[in-house]
Amino acid sequence: MTAAEVTATVVGFARTLRAAGVSAGPDRVHAMVAATGHLDATRRRDVYWAGRLTLCGSPDDLERYDRAFAAYFAGEKAPPVRRVQTVDVERAVAVPTREPAAGGPMDGEDLSVATASRLEILRHRDLAALTADDRDTVRRLIAAIDPVGQPRLSRRHQSAARGGVDARRTVRALLRSSGEPARLQRRARRVRPRRLVLVVDVSGSMQPYADPLLRFAHAAARRRPGTEVFTLGTRLTRVTREMRVREPAAALAAVSRAVPDWSGGTRLGELLQAFLDRWGQRGVARGAVVVLASDGWERGDADHLGTQMARLHRLAHRVVWVNPHRAQPGYQPMTAGMLAALPHVDDFVDGHSLAALEQLAEVIGGR
Amino acid sequence: MTDVTSPDHLAGLLDAQGYLADEGLATAAFLAIRMHRPLFCEGDAGVGKTALAGALAAVLGAPLIRLQCYEGLDAAQALYDWDFPRQLLHLRAAEAVGVTDADRIEAELYDRRFLVARPLLQALETDPCVLLVDEVDRADDEFEAFLLEVLSDWTITVPELGTIRAATPPVVIVTSNRTREVHDALKRRCLYHWLGHPGFDREVAIIRRRLPDVTDALAHGVARVAADLRGEDLLKPPGVAESLDWAEAMLTLGARDLDVDLAAASLGALLKYREDQDLVVGRLAQWAVTSVAG
Numbered sequence: 001m002t003a004a005e006v007t008a009t010v011v012g013f014a015r016t017l018r019a020a021g022v023s024a025g026p027d028r029v030h031a032m033v034a035a036t037g038h039l040d041a042t043r044r045r046d047v048y049w050a051g052r053l054t055l056c057g058s059p060d061d062l063e064r065y066d067r068a069f070a071a072y073f074a075g076e077k078a079p080p081v082r083r084v085q086t087v088d089v090e091r092a093v094a095v096p097t098r099e100p101a102a103g104g105p106m107d108g109e110d111l112s113v114a115t116a117s118r119l120e121i122l123r124h125r126d127l128a129a130l131t132a133d134d135r136d137t138v139r140r141l142i143a144a145i146d147p148v149g150q151p152r153l154s155r156r157h158q159s160a161a162r163g164g165v166d167a168r169r170t171v172r173a174l175l176r177s178s179g180e181p182a183r184l185q186r187r188a189r190r191v192r193p194r195r196l197v198l199v200v201d202v203s204g205s206m207q208p209y210a211d212p213l214l215r216f217a218h219a220a221a222r223r224r225p226g227t228e229v230f231t232l233g234t235r236l237t238r239v240t241r242e243m244r245v246r247e248p249a250a251a252l253a254a255v256s257r258a259v260p261d262w263s264g265g266t267r268l269g270e271l272l273q274a275f276l277d278r279w280g281q282r283g284v285a286r287g288a289v290v291v292l293a294s295d296g297w298e299r300g301d302a303d304h305l306g307t308q309m310a311r312l313h314r315l316a317h318r319v320v321w322v323n324p325h326r327a328q329p330g331y332q333p334m335t336a337g338m339l340a341a342l343p344h345v346d347d348f349v350d351g352h353s354l355a356a357l358e359q360l361a362e363v364i365g366g367r
Numbered sequence: 368m369t370d371v372t373s374p375d376h377l378a379g380l381l382d383a384q385g386y387l388a389d390e391g392l393a394t395a396a397f398l399a400i401r402m403h404r405p406l407f408c409e410g411d412a413g414v415g416k417t418a419l420a421g422a423l424a425a426v427l428g429a430p431l432i433r434l435q436c437y438e439g440l441d442a443a444q445a446l447y448d449w450d451f452p453r454q455l456l457h458l459r460a461a462e463a464v465g466v467t468d469a470d471r472i473e474a475e476l477y478d479r480r481f482l483v484a485r486p487l488l489q490a491l492e493t494d495p496c497v498l499l500v501d502e503v504d505r506a507d508d509e510f511e512a513f514l515l516e517v518l519s520d521w522t523i524t525v526p527e528l529g530t531i532r533a534a535t536p537p538v539v540i541v542t543s544n545r546t547r548e549v550h551d552a553l554k555r556r557c558l559y560h561w562l563g564h565p566g567f568d569r570e571v572a573i574i575r576r577r578l579p580d581v582t583d584a585l586a587h588g589v590a591r592v593a594a595d596l597r598g599e600d601l602l603k604p605p606g607v608a609e610s611l612d613w614a615e616a617m618l619t620l621g622a623r624d625l626d627v628d629l630a631a632a633s634l635g636a637l638l639k640y641r642e643d644q645d646l647v648v649g650r651l652a653q654w655a656v657t658s659v660a661g
Contacts, residue, residue, distance in 0.1 A: 027555055031404070035558075038401045039374070039394070049374075049394040053558040057551065059409065062561055155439025168443070171451035175458065175476060225508075281602070283504070283546025311602075 006041050007033050010051075013072050017055060020068040024055040031055075044073065123355040127324070128208030138354050142212055143248050145358060147220040149194035149289045150318065150366035156190045163188035194289050194317055196220055196364060197228045199275065201294030202259060203266040209324040209352065210262070211252070213293045216357050218243050218251050220364075228284050232294065233261030236274045268294060268337055269304035276311055285315045289364050293322040293351060298337025306340035313344040320363055322351035369427050371400055377426070386415070386422035387565075387573050395560040396423060405500075405518050405539035407554055410562030413606020416542040420499035423538060429495040432537075434486035436506035442513055446523055447488045450481045457481070477527035487517050491533035497540065503553075504543040511550050519556050565607060567594045573607060574614050581614050588625030589614045592654050593637070596647065602640040613637040625655045 014029045031054040039046035048069055056065050122134055123141075130138060159166060166187035173182040198217040202210040214231075221227040221243035231237045242254035256262065276285065290312060298305050313319050321341065325331060327350040333342055342348065347363045350356040371377045377400075378393035388396065396419065399406035408416040424431035434445060454476050461472050482488075490498035500514065517523060518541075521533040541557060543549055565573060570590040574581055581589075593610040605613070616633035617626070630651050638644045 025555070031402075031558075034402055035398050038398060045390065046374075046394070049391055050398070052391070053395050053398060053560055056559050056561075057554045058548075058559075059545075059561050155437070156441065167451065168448075171455065175451075175454060277602075282544065 003037075006036055010036065013051065013068070014055065016072045017051075017065065017068045020064045022055060022061045022064050022068070023057075028055050028057075047073070123358075124353050126327070126352050127212045127354070128352070138212070139215060139248065141354055142215045142357060143219050145216060145219050145361050146223055147196060147216070147361040147364045148224065149196040149364060151191045152194050152287070152317075154190040154192040157187040158190045160186055160188035162186055193224065193365075194287060195226050195228070195284070196224060197230075197280075197285055197288045197290045197316075199230045199232060199272075199290070199292045199294075201232045201266055201268070201292075202262055203233055203294075203297070205295050205297045206293070206324070207262075209293070212357065213322070213324075213351065214252055214255060215248050216360070218248050222246065228279070230275060230279075231255070231259050232266055232268065232271045233259060234266070235261060236271045236278075237261075238279070266294070266297065267300035268296070268298045268341075269300050269302070269306075269308050272305065272308040272312065276308060276315070280312060280315055285312060287317050289318045289320065290316040291320045291322060291360070291364065292341075293324075295323050295325045296321075296333070296335045296338030296341055298335065298340070302336035302340040305337050306344070309341045309344035313346075318346045318366075319344060320347040320349060320360070321345040322349055322360060324350065324352035324356075326350050327352040327356065371397060371426075373397065380426040381422050384422045384425045385576050386418060387569060387576060388419070388422075389565075389569065392419070392560060392562065395558055398558055399540070400427075400538050402558070403536040405541050405557040407541045407543065407549075407557035407559050408562055409543045409545055409559070411564070411604070411606055412544050413608035414562045414564060415607055416540075416562055417499065417501055418608075420497055420501075420540040420542075423540065424497040427495060427497060427538065429497050429538070430493060431497050431499060432486050432490045432493065433499045433501060435501050436503050436510065438505060438507050440506045440510050443485070445485055445487050445510065445513060446517075447485055447525060448483045449477075449527075450483050454481050479528065482525065482528065487513070488523055488531065490537045490539075491517070491521060491523060491531060493537070494533070494535045496537045498537045500539065500541045502544060503541050504546045504549055508550065511553050515553060515556070518553070564594075564597055564604075567591065570594065570607060570610060574611060577611055578614055578618060581618050582623050584624035585614060585617060585622055588654065589617070592625070592630075592647075592651075595654070596638075599646070601638070601643045601646070603638070603643065605637050609637050609639075625651075627651050627655045630655070 010029060010033050014024045014032070017024050032051050035050035035054050036047060039050055041047060051069065052062070052065055056062055119137075122138060125134070127138065157166070159169065163186045166185045169185035169187070170182065173185060174180070176182075198220065200210065200213045200217060202214075214229075217227075217229045221229055221240065227243075228238070228240050229243050231239055237259045239255045239258050242258050243251055245251040245254055279285070309319070323333075323338070326333075326348070333339060333348075349360050349363055351360050369380065371380070374390065374394040374397040377397045378388050378390070381388045381393065381396075395406055395408075398404065408419065410416055420433070421431055457476060458472065461475070466472060484492060486498070490496055503511070503514070518539060521536045522530050524530045564570075567590055570593060571586050574586040574589060575583070578586075589610050593605050593613075597604045613633060613636040616636040617629050620629045620633060622629045631648055634644050634648065634651075638647060
């Protein structure tokens, strides 16, 4: 094979790979061509490794790579991209029972002017029972919440008026004044917010609250890089990447494409274990403020949920459980899952209304 | 520096150092050497990411320079630092002999000899060498920015001194346990290799190679238990490092095969969680029987 043929083959393969969902950019393709040059381009094995080492960037890419490689070098066409069922998030939110009549007194410019008293009522209204207009207002207000994790001392220092002596800066000042003893420069450890991890249950029983809670998560993730967001349905999905989109609506649309299982039931214990095995224990949950938003409706073994909650509690700095149903009059944590989880929860809060979400932000910040 | 001609050749050389690399890892390391590209090794703890750097250094006859990452790691600890006490002494000495030319003193103060090289600068100035950036996922985002300049241009810029450039880029191994996602910009400049747990036969071979005194029966028994446990629902499945520790522990206790009592007594070398140990202790007898029969 000539160099030009190798390049053409590699470029064609990279295209197939991108269609399979691996983001093999031009610089990676260039690296593969270079790598092939150091190996034997006529050997299937060498081409396989040259590509895998340069085009992939995470373990998730490897399986797709293997499929695309097998397909492309067997002369097949690229396998079709897995169709993901998209769910309209707007729909997933309960549709209000009473639409304001068109042209009625509630319509028109009156609505855009949110008066203080109307806002106050809105703040305490259950998120599941909002009219379409109120929902827009509430969404804007949720986007303005700024949940910040509790502060912790960082390993990095900054100059401070009091604290330990900063030898580096002191000597630097000394050198500037040609060795004359200068004032001691001091430093103190910087304060940083703890990582915030939000795990949102999107199963059937949580449906009306999934949208506002994910918007809350988006508000947190946009402001603090490092915030992690997961959804629980029939399986665990990490949606941190999708949450990076700036517009809440676009971010939620991306989330709904990524989450395969809106509605349906939850096996909380198993999913929590999947979260801890794959992410939590390795570092995501360590020392973090972990917020679990769920009604605790466990379809699996409640004891298992209890064990996993105990594990989470040992890893995390603080475990906050948000249960929107808690605000209902006469609520008692009677579901087996909720009873098993509660001993391992530091804060048990509502989260059913805007005011409750604001309070949640305060709990997260340790206020 | 030893010249490496092909992945198979490199695998043979690593083998001679007691490191058994499979085809993928040998190709990855070979390309890292030939393309002057860092090798980003990701995988569970204890699969031999760090050991690879040591073995490569031995193969290439080059010193190993190690940078252990942690949160808050900064330029003064990773790149370079000025040797302030010596600078001060120099200043006093210059004053004592009556040098008053401020420009001259300043130029002398920020001379290369007062610069203390930390691992990354050391690696650029040592030719040849193997640089191990260990557990980069433990460092914070700020640190990845320092690393980018070094690993893409092989230069370090010292404001007072200018840019220091490597004559030949070092062989770089970057490891990550994947406790967090490392930035794409860093990964793009590297070759990416995911290290999985070895298969049963390879693990037996690794144990036999690293611990020549272990009997065949014990090596098989340990590898069987380790392989089975990786399929189980454990808090921390054992890596190769743990099975090696366990085999060594049992060897020290005088085991010739998978003896149930000795295995139970030394289980702490293999499993590091009480819950995991409770799960396994009861099943040791069963493994011991199959290992003798097999």
